[in-house]
Structure formats: structure tokens, C-alpha cells
Amino acid sequence: MTRALITGITGQDGLYLSELLLSKGYEVSGLIRGQNNPKFDLVRELVPGVKLVTGDLTDFSSLIRALETTQPDEVYNLGAISFVAYSWENAMLTTDVTGKGVLNMLEAVRLYSGDDPRRVRFYQASSSEMFGKAQEVPQRETTLLWPRSPYGVAKVFGHYMTINYRESYGMHASSGILFNHESPRRGHEFVTRKVSEAVARISLGLQDGITMGDLDAKRDWGFAGDYVEAMWLMLQQDQADDYVISTGTTHSIRELLDVAFARVGIQDWSALVTQNPRYMRPAEVQLLLGDSAKARRVLGWQPRVGFQELVEAMVDNDVVLQRAQAGR
Ligand code: NDP
Ligand code: GDR
Numbered sequence: 067m068t069r070a071l072i073t074g075i076t077g078q079d080g081l082y083l084s085e086l087l088l089s090k091g092y093e094v095s096g097l098i099r100g101q102n103n104p105k106f107d108l109v110r111e112l113v114p115g116v117k118l119v120t121g122d123l124t125d126f127s128s129l130i131r132a133l134e135t136t137q138p139d140e141v142y143n144l145g146a147i148s149f150v151a152y153s154w155e156n157a158m159l160t161t162d163v164t165g166k167g168v169l170n171m172l173e174a175v176r177l178y179s180g181d182d183p184r185r186v187r188f189y190q191a192s193s194s195e196m197f198g199k200a201q202e203v204p205q206r207e208t209t210l211l212w213p214r215s216p217y218g219v220a221k222v223f224g225h226y227m228t229i230n231y232r233e234s235y236g237m238h239a240s241s242g243i244l245f246n247h248e249s250p251r252r253g254h255e256f257v258t259r260k261v262s263e264a265v266a267r268i269s270l271g272l273q274d275g276i277t278m279g280d281l282d283a284k285r286d287w288g289f290a291g292d293y294v295e296a297m298w299l300m301l302q303q304d305q306a307d308d309y310v311i312s313t314g315t316t317h318s319i320r321e322l323l324d325v326a327f328a329r330v331g332i333q334d335w336s337a338l339v340t341q342n343p344r345y346m347r348p349a350e351v352q353l354l355l356g357d358s359a360k361a362r363r364v365l366g367w368q369p370r371v372g373f374q375e376l377v378e379a380m381v382d383n384d385v386v387l388q389r390a391q392a393g394r
Contacts, residue, residue, distance in 0.1 A: 071136045073097040073123060073171065074144030075116065076105035078251045079191070083142060083294040084113040090298075095136035097121045097129075097145065123167030129174035133186075140301050142189045143171050146221075149255050150195060153217035154348055160216045161223075168224030172231045172239065179237070187301040188239040190228040193221045194286070194312070194354050196243065204357035207243065207308050214349040225308075232306050240300040242293075245312035245356040248376060249290040250383035257319060258287065258380060261326045266384035268338060269330035272392055275338045279345030281319045284353045288313045289371035299365040312356020313369045325374050329381040 070087050074080045075096025087094045094115065098106060099122040109116060119135050121128035123145050133141075146164040147153065153160040168190060179185035197205040198214035213219045225241050232239040252259040260276070267273035288311075296311045327335040361367045371379075 067091060067093050068140065069093045069095070069136060069138045070140040070142060071095045071097065071132060071138035072142045072144060073121075074146065074191070075118070076103065076109055077144060077148070078249060078253065078290050079144050079247075079294055079297075081109070081112055081251055082249070082290050083144070083297060084116050086294050086298060088113065088115045093117070095119055095132075095138065097132050099123075099145075123170055124162050126170045126174060129171055130178065133174055133178040138186060140187045140189070141171065141175055142191075142297060143168060144191045146191065147217070149253070150215050150217045151255075151345075151347060153215050153220070157216035161220050163220075164217060165220030165223040169227050172227055172237075176231065176235055176237065183236045184238045186238070187306070188228070188231075188237060189297050189301055190224055190239065190241040191297075192225040192228070192241045192243045192308070193218070194243060194245040194310075194356060195351060196222050196225060197354065198351050200351075200353055203353065204312075204314065204355040205310065206357040207310055207360060214351050215347070218351075229308065238301075238306045240303075240306040241308040242297055242300055243308060243310045243356075244293055244296070245286040245288065245310070245354060247288045247290040247293040248380065250380055251290070252380070258322060258377065261322055262377065262380035263384045263388070265326045265330055265332075265381055266388045269332070269385065270388055270392060270394070272388060275340060277340050277342045277345065278319065279341065279347065280350055281323070281339075281341065282352070283350055284316045284318045284355070286312045286314070286316045286354050286356045287322075287373055287376065288369045289376050292369045292371060296361060296365060296367045299367055303364070307364070309361040309365065310356045310358050311361055311367070312358045313373070314356065314358060315373060316353065316355040317373055322377060325377040326381050329378050330385070
């Protein structure tokens with residue numbers, strides 16, 4: 067039985083990846099941080115087959131202990147402070163967790179692996195935010211990185227460390243440069259979920275409007291369930307490598323609002339949406355559009371869920387949740 071250790075188990079991707087690996091017959095362990103983590107019960111409920119071990123990406127010894135306890139063949143490093151806006155307010159913490167945390171995990175895996183550097187296959191959750199002020203369109207594996215936030219800078223550090231450990235020690239370390247991916251499990255702070263939840267509440271008469279930031283930024287949005295499959299595929303290759311994972315289509319926040327409001331029968335949302343500088347970023351990433359040709363060719367991966375279907379599923383899910391919460 068193949069054994070996997072996932073950091074970031076309580077997050078959107080950790081949950082989908084756990085489900086995928088359990089369905090493939092893996093023994094799955096997840097690193098969970100903090101004392102009495104409130105998401106402990108959520109993981110237990112959604113993926114009861116996952117074994118939980120405590121640890122934190124900033125605590126090197128806890129990572130060594132987690133590896134020794136779980137004896138993994140594959141490590142998926144998904145843990146991070148992942149909200150870009152928050153990273154300006156907590157730049158050093160973001161650097162410690164999202165950046166140096168990767169080095170901690172790589173070094174822990176290297177030491178744990180002893181004289182067989184390929185004992186553990188390692189996946190690093192890199193991000194399209196590394197492209198930032200995009201230097202070419204579409205962005206591919208070779209595009210110059212130009213991060214625009216402390217989060218993006220920390221991800222660049224983790225990305226290059228992963229490559230460096232592969233080149234220095236011969237480790238099977240791969241990096242997935244994933245573009246935005248969403249789902250009904252997306253955190254409420256991210257724009258798709260913020261919109262789907264607000265639209266659901268507006269349609270039920272529970273909220274009057276929604277306050278947003280930049281409506282012209284564009285993102286290449288895919289479905290998280292499709293993207294975790296790419297992570298797994300990367301670790302099944304003989305050679306470790308880096309891959310862009312994206313849909314190859316891009317949409318603005320305005321288009322996101324169009325689709326979300328249309329789902330509840332509202333065609334003109336202009337009176338329901340206001341903008342506030344509070345939600346503007348010190349440096350915005352205006353356009354992301356990924357070219358995942360390499361992943362499609364080498365991994366045989368392709369996205370299944372399109373933008374409209376994804377947004378509609380998120381709105382439908384939030385209508386059900388909000389209706390239940392309101393006791394209707
Ligand atoms: P989430 O924000 O949903 O989950 C982040 C996870 O990281 C949580 O489980 C969180 O645990 C954990 N974490 C935070 N701090 C620490 C720490 N100090 N030690 C250990 N774990 C910690 O992210 P996603 O699931 O959306 O993303 C997964 C990864 O992929 C992240 O690294 C993200 O940056 C990256 N990524 C995501 C993309 C996306 O569109 N979703 C695109 C590209 C990359 P807790 O519950 O305890 O806070
Ligand atoms: P992003 O996702 O920063 O791309 O990072 P987010 O959904 O937060 O923002 C996407 C775009 O929407 C604009 N925006 C707003 N965003 C939020 N959150 N709230 C608003 O009110 C709002 N109004 C406009 C943003 O300015 C931005 O342009 C996500 C995270 O999952 C990262 O961890 C991951 O690495 C990248 O995707 C790829």
C-alpha cells in the first residue's frame with residue numbers, strides 16, 4: 067500500500083487530494099497544526115480514512131517526527147499561508163510558512179531519506195502568483211517570474227528550493243505551478259467564494275449587496291478536483307519536473323459576477339456591487355492565463371470542469387447552505 071503525507075490537510079486542496087488518494091487505495095496521513103485546531107472535526111467528517119499527525123511547517127522537528135511516524139512514499143506539501151491580500155499585512159509570517167516552510171519540509175525529507183534520495187517523492191504547491199506582473203501571455207514553465215506580493219515572493223523561494231533539492235541531491239521533487247482553482251470548499255476569503263456566498267444570500271433576501279476590490283483583474287480559474295489529479299500524476303512520473311496546470315481561458319471579476327448573479331436570475335448587478343479601496347491590493351496581478359501544454363502532453367492531464375459550470379456549482383452549493391442556515 068502506498069503511503070502519502072499531506073501538509074495543508076484542512077485546506078481545499080488537502081481535502082480533495084485525500085479523497086483522490088484514498089480512492090486509489092493509499093494510506094493517507096495529514097499534518098494538522100495548532101492546539102485543538104477547529105478544522106479537526108471537518109477533516110474527520112469528510113475524510114475519515116485520513117490519519118492525522120500534529121506538526122507545523124515552521125517547526126522542523128515536528129516535520130521529522132511526522133515523517134518517521136507516517137513513513138510516506140509521497141509527500142504533498144500543500145500547507146501555506148495562501149491568501150495573497152493577507153500576505154502584505156503578515157509578510158514575515160508568510161515568508162516563514164509559505165517560503166521557509168518549504169525548505170524545512172525538503173530538508174526533513176532529505177534527512178529522513180538517508181542514503182536513498184529518491185526514497186520519497188515530493189510535490190510542492192507552487193503558484194501562478196509567481197508570474198505576477200506577467201512577462202508573457204500565456205504563462206508557461208519558462209516564463210520569467212515577477213511576483214507582486216509577499217506571498218508570491220515566498221512561493222518563488224519555495225519553487226526554486228524544490229528545483230535546487232532536485233538538482234543538488236537527486237531528489238524526486240516536482241513543482242506544480244497551479245493557476246487559481248476553486249470549488250464549493252474554497253475558503254470564504256477568496257473572490258469566487260466571497261461572490262458565490264454573497265449572491266446566494268442576496269437571492270434569499272439575507273444581504274443587500276457586496277463590496278469588492280478590483281473588478282478588472284483576470285484569472286484562469288479551474289476546478290480544484292481536477293487540479294489535485296495533476297499533483298498525483300506528477301509524482302507518478304519516472305522523472306521529477308515542473309508543470310503549469312491551468313485551463314487556458316481567462317475571465318475578469320466582472321464576468322465572475324455576471325455568471326454568479328445570472329444563476330439566481332439577476333442580469334444587472336450594478337446596483338448590488340460597490341467597490342472599496344479596502345479590498346484593493348498594493349500591487350495587483352492583472353492578468354493570468356496559463357499554457358498547460360506540457361502537462362497535457364507528458365501527464366495526459368486535462369481539466370474537465372469549465373468556468374461557467376464551476377461558478378454555477380459554487381452558487382448552487384451556497385444557496386443550499388445559506389437556506390439551511392437561515393432555517394428556510
Ligand atoms: P488553503 O488556504 O485552503 O489551505 C492552506 C492549508 O495550509 C491549511 O490546511 C492550513 O492549515 C495550512 N497551513 C497554514 N499554515 C500552516 C503551517 N504553519 N504549518 C502547516 N500547515 C499550515 O489553500 P488551498 O488548499 O487552496 O491551496 C493549497 C496549496 O496550494 C497552498 O500552498 C496554496 O498556496 C497553493 N496554491 C493554491 C492555489 C489555489 O487556487 N487554491 C493555486 C496555486 C497554489 P490550518 O487549517 O491549520 O490553517
Ligand atoms: P488570488 O485569489 O489572489 O488570485 O490567489 P483571490 O480569489 O483572493 O483574488 C483573485 C482576484 O480577485 C480580485 N478581487 C478580490 N479578491 C478578494 N479575495 N476579495 C475581493 O473582494 C476582491 N475583489 C477583487 C483580487 O484583487 C484578485 O485579482 C489565489 C490563492 O488561492 C493563492 O493561494 C494562489 O496561489 C493563487 O490563487 C493562484
